[in-house]
Amino acid sequence: MQFGIFSIGDVTADPATGRTRTEHDRLKAMVATAVHAEEVGFDVFATGEHHNLPFVASSPTTLLSHIAASTDRLILSTSTTLITTNDPVKIAEDYAVLQHLADGRVDLMMGRGNTGPVYPWFGKDVRQGIPLAVENYALLHRLWREDVVDWEGKFRTPLQGFTSTPRPLDGIPPFVWHGSVRSPEIAEQAAYYGDGFFVNNLFGPMSHFTKLINLYRERYAHYGHGTPEQAIVGAGGHVFVRPNSQDAVREYRPYFDNSPVYGGGPSMEQYMAQTSLTVGSPQEVIDKTLTFRDHFGHYQRQMFNIDMAGLPLKTVLEQLDLLGAEVLPTLRKEFASGRPSDVPDAPTHASLLARRATQPEEAAK
Template sequence: DLMMGRGNTGPVYPWFGKDIREGIPLSIENYHLLRRLWREKNISWEGKFRTPLQGYTSTPFPLDDVPPFVWHGSIRSPQIAEQAAFYGDGYFHNNIFWNKEHVAQMVGMYRNRFEAYGHGRADQAIVGLGGQIFVGETEEAAKKQFRPYFDVAPVYGHGPSLEEFTELTPLTVGTVEQVIERTMQFAGWVGDYQRQLFLMDHAGLPLEVVLNQIEILGTQIVPELRRRMEARRPEHVPSDPPSHASLKANRDNPHFQVTPGKIAEES
């Protein structure tokens, strides 16, 4: 899998001679070109944001001539969700700072457009979500240990309280079971989905604490989440995104063959 995001850090764009105010059309054009470079040889191409290509072949070419499955990461840009839907690619909504209503709206738009472009039913669209957790033996113990880091964190410190932030976003601070139950609510917001990513190294947590949290996640949380998610997933909804093996076996699939269109205008 390859996950792409256009980035929301303004100073990065000038490093490459670009303007963040053109970030969306730049991202759309670049991905159109990238798809062609993965699928075609001796390309002649001209666009708005980079120098033209004349008879260019990308090397190395994708393994077995099969491009990787792509996730389009977007928090608030409907144009990026539209591009993901157009190609039948995956859509990753990094929802760690957003309320469930916004998340449901963005994912719902992607699902509806995925179906409109003929890639399958809306509930079969390939979706990923983010999450962030801190686990303790009890909810009180987890909050007591995590709060000093949360309160001064560069991103969300000095703002809403830990309790307010937990209420508004997917942040879950509590026991293993509380994390599992809260994460299982996500499918109620957006439908059954294929990838759940957890932010673990956040708020300036010490390395040894992070490693312990990862151990808990891998041994106590993830196995049970997988079991419960599969138990509720309808048979027609995929449990995983396309893999290299499945894409190789389905070269004639429309997902593999689709030709670039004018996403910027359509969205």
Template sequence: MEIGIFSVGDIKPDPHTGISPTEYQRIHAITRIGKHAEEAGFDVVATGEHHCPPFVPSSPVALLAYLAASTERVILSTATTLITTNDPVRLAEDYATIQHLAHGRHDVMLGRGKDERVYSWFGKNNADGMELAAENYALLRRLWREDTVDWVGEFRAPLRDFTSVPRPLDGVPPFVWHGAERSVGTAELAARYGDGLFVNNLFRRVADFRPLVDRYRERSAHHGHRPVVGVGGQAFVCARSQDAVDEFRPYFNATPSAANGSLEDLVAGTALTVGSPQQVIDKTLSFREHFGDYQRQLFLIDHAGLPLKTVLGQLDLLGAEVLPALRKEPSAV
């Protein structure tokens, strides 16, 4: 199993000081976290794409290109790239370039996003969301797999005798994940093409996400593909469980999740783990009861105003105590 971290890149005040990092500080914190994750032994670093406050990663391409030059081993990914509002030609060129810069250790997670306002900002209609995703992805696949493309669709200008450059490294396009919370259409898209499905697994009961993964596995078999499943999660860890709860509670109370119940309620019912390394191990291994064996686990690591120093300490503790235990479980592979 690949085990990694992802950032949504939110800017929030530290509840202890009331001070928020600047955009400059937050962007550099994300890159520092990515480099430190490699040092701590993680396999994957991923960043989201957002186009409004309080988030800063409007350009995951730039962040990943920086990390490609700053790391040596870790797989670089997105979490997610908006397939609906980005031009497929731009995506094909940008992510093939990162693939070359990263010597092939790069993949892409595609999704529709949660903020419907983005559609109008990029000249699209949110009512066309699933159709945009399907058409744009079909074109993206062709641009990566065919040297010359002639194409006519509904949502962008036609292409004639077009070659996307650079070509994918060694002729092999980046592996594609499709990120989803509940979209059956996204699961079908992933299954049809033999791509991976990454299930969000955040903020709601873990069992709520199982039908989507079951549907994806069923449709993958129908299309003759082996399913590749990724699962999200969130952890805050200290050597002593109560220390983790006491330290994380002020940050949790400042998040929208607090409106859905107490910290204890969400730890009991969702993928959020706040506790000792063994509790993180046990909770993460329990995900297999819902999703079966899966191939990638990503932890949300740095949201809600957590200071950079705290996040780096989290990476060290997870890397030293949690990763080895997860990797030695034969049924987790």
């Protein structure tokens, strides 16, 4: 089981001080968070991709390349790569460069984004979101696996005899997750390619995401990639942790109310009752996170957001210390308990390289 931290890179005023960090400080804080996440034992750091205020994470490969130079073990990922508004050729080349610089410590999550106005900024039509995601990923998948590509589609100019450069490290493309909040078409797409499926279950009831995961598992088996239980599943989460729950609730409430994604909606208690949000003690984070397996089955990656809504870097690093010391060891032990031997781990560059050595035809898919 992999455990990670993801950031959406929002620039939000700290309600405790009224101060809003500069974009410079926010980006530097994301780097510091990733570096400390590795130090306390997390496996993955992921950044979102946004091209609108109040976010700074507009260039994931630039940010992750910088983090790669400051870490040794951490897997570098995205919590959204916009497959709809980015050119798949540019995605193929940018992430291949990152993969080389990070010595293979790279995967990424494809998503459509949740901000409609972004589409026309990049010459796209939001009403074509699903067709764009399907067509663009079909091209990206080929660009990473075929040295010379002839291609023609609906949404970009044709390619004739095109080679994406550099080629993926060791000839092995970065592993891809497909993220979805509501779209069964994306679960189908992930299953078709045998890729991972990730539900960022922050804002809806767990039963909704269970249906998407069950669909993905069923279709994964339908396409011959393995049993439903062997499908590669990831889940999101959002925590604010303090040594005792009363302090956590009291301290985080103004940040929740001020959040660009939560504020103005249901109360914090209602969100905690219905979604993955946990505001409390280390034991409460453990208890809530372990319930995800009841909904999703045995899965491979659990990601947490801990830095949203103007939280100062000092507070974020304190949470990392608590999570690393008091939460991760127990979660690793409990998630391993009862895990069937045929349920695979999340793919890494090393595991895909080893798989190619023993199953070259299967690894090339």
